[in-house]
Amino acid sequence: MAIGPGLNIAVDEKRFGVSEPLFKGLRFDIAPGSVVALIGPSGIGKSTLLRMIAGIDSDFAGIITVDGTPAAMAPTPGFVFQDPRLLPWLTAMNNIRAVDPRCTPKQAASALQRVGLADAAGLYPHQLSGGMQRRVALARAVAVNASLLLLDEPFVSLDRALVAEMRTLFRAVVGDGQPTVLFVSHLADDAARLADRVIVLQQRPATIVADIALPIAPRSRDEAVLADYRQMVDRH
Numbered sequence: 227m228a229i230g231p232g233l234n235i236a237v238d239e240k241r242f243g244v245s246e247p248l249f250k251g252l253r254f255d256i257a258p259g260s261v262v263a264l265i266g267p268s269g270i271g272k273s274t275l276l277r278m279i280a281g282i283d284s285d286f287a288g289i290i291t292v293d294g295t296p297a298a299m300a301p302t303p304g305f306v307f308q309d310p311r312l313l314p315w316l317t318a319m320n321n322i323r324a325v326d327p328r329c330t331p332k333q334a335a336s337a338l339q340r341v342g343l344a345d346a347a348g349l350y351p352h353q354l355s356g357g358m359q360r361r362v363a364l365a366r367a368v369a370v371n372a373s374l375l376l377l378d379e380p381f382v383s384l385d386r387a388l389v390a391e392m393r394t395l396f397r398a399v400v401g402d403g404q405p406t407v408l409f410v411s412h413l414a415d416d417a418a419r420l421a422d423r424v425i426v427l428q429q430r431p432a433t434i435v436a437d438i439a440l441p442i443a444p445r446s447r448d449e450a451v452l453a454d455y456r457q458m459v460d461r462h
């Protein structure tokens with residue numbers, strides 16, 4: 227699989243209505259194939275920034291590019307929302323196909339297989355556990371675009387066992403190729419376990435107060451390394 231795209235974020239200003247700007251002069255790049263955690267307090271604008279990068283929200287001054295193409299014109303990224311957002315009247319397979327008319331049943335089946343749900347293609351959302359619904363949402367993102375994944379708090383409001391399961395799945399999906407991944411979290415632990423770079427936002431307008439490389443590969447991080455990485459993130 228080809229390496230994911232590089233992102234260039236140059237937001238001169240983003241505000242909603244007459245409120246204080248969320249972002250002013252926010253600039254950073256994301257290298258092709260990197261896995262970046264975006265950490266910051268509630269309300270700072272993480273979800274908004276993810277939507278801007280996805281090209282869903284283009285109402286801002288500045289430019290965001292995906293491999294040099296303005297985000298709104300770039301291929302649709304794989305996007306995982308905070309809640310699974312499955313359509314209740316469609317099966318798992320058809321929930322995946324619904325977001326991309328070009329997605330064939332075979333491609334949807336393969337995406338389900340990648341998240342361990344090969345046998346659940348014909349089940350409806352009410353027949354799936356919360357964890358399975360999250361898996362379908364991840365499969366749907368992968369089916370749309372496996373090379374650029376944007377995930378908004380993918381592990382929020384899951385119990386500990388499911389968080390561990392979803393993190394394992396995340397690593398497997400990322401390890402399958404070299405996608406560019408940007409995920410939002412408010413937990414240093416998510417960043418320490420999954421990312422190879424962490425960007426910490428604080429204040430308003432949101433400012434990058436830390437941009438930390440985590441050089442040891444996620445699968446090689448032992449408890450001591452994780453504790454060290456968590457501390458590096460929590461310091462800010």
Ligand SMILES: Nc1ncnc2c1ncn2[C@@H]1O[C@H](COP(=O)(O)OP(=O)(O)OP(=O)(O)O)[C@@H](O)[C@H]1O
Pocket residue numbers: 242248266267268269270271272273274275412
């Ligand atoms: N469509 C909108 N219209 C007006 N204000 C909005 C809109 N979307 C977001 N906001 C405001 O922008 C700010 C940032 O919201 P956003 O959801 O991006 O933050 P966040 O960092 O992702 O928060 P959380 O971690 O709680 O999800 C909030 O004050 C929110 O109320």
